[in-house]
Amino acid sequence: MAAQLTGRKVAFLATDGVEEVELTAPWNALKAAGADVVLLSDKTGEIQAVNHREKGQRFPVDREVSNAQAQEFDALVLPGGVANPDKLRTNKDAVRFVREFMEADKPVAAVCHGPWLLVEADAVRGRTLTSWPSLQTDIKNAGGAWVDKQVQLDQKLLTSRKPDDLPAFCAQLVSLLANAIDERRLDKMVEQSFPASDPLPGPIALG
Numbered sequence: 001m002a003a004q005l006t007g008r009k010v011a012f013l014a015t016d017g018v019e020e021v022e023l024t025a026p027w028n029a030l031k032a033a034g035a036d037v038v039l040l041s042d043k044t045g046e047i048q049a050v051n052h053r054e055k056g057q058r059f060p061v062d063r064e065v066s067n068a069q070a071q072e073f074d075a076l077v078l079p080g081g082v083a084n085p086d087k088l089r090t091n092k093d094a095v096r097f098v099r100e101f102m103e104a105d106k107p108v109a110a111v112c113h114g115p116w117l118l119v120e121a122d123a124v125r126g127r128t129l130t131s132w133p134s135l136q137t138d139i140k141n142a143g144g145a146w147v148d149k150q151v152q153l154d155q156k157l158l159t160s161r162k163p164d165d166l167p168a169f170c171a172q173l174v175s176l177l178a179n180a181i182d183e184r185r186l187d188k189m190v191e192q193s194f195p196a197s198d199p200l201p202g203p204i205a206l207g
Helices: 020-032 083-088 092-103 115-120 133-141 163-193
Strands: 009-013 036-041 046-051 054-060 075-078 108-111 151-154 157-160
Touching (some): 009 020, 020 036, 075 092, 115 133
């Protein structure tokens, strides 16, 4: 598994109040698969994670989301925790960043309360998601369909409900990114075999 995602760059978007295990579990799974992981936030310095209502570890921020573009990354992960996405969905740069990923049809994975950012970015219309149960009305009101499943995959949008679902979520996340990378490599091979600049063959002389 270690080489599956080598050379691929994955953005994590989080701020104070992120549920610690929902940040660390997918982070460690992607690193183990060879991905380059980057923590983006609405501020510099560090963010304070929580374990339910208790303070957890602090994590260093790599970059502010205001200075990031979706085109720099291969995928996006949105951890949960109640306060984390609730704060980020009021940040225009965070919402813009999420919307860019969805519009570019890149893999996006959100767990627990993370889909709040997808709702704010108007990115759930016509999609089927799962989440922490309290978000289901928000998702439905935004045009999405909500299901009570451990993991839900809708095209390249992966969602999950809670920390207990993280083993299945992380396994599906690594698989999703590996498959998306394979698709991209195939597209590149096709482009190289049939470059758009190739001249069309001229008329064939008969006789």
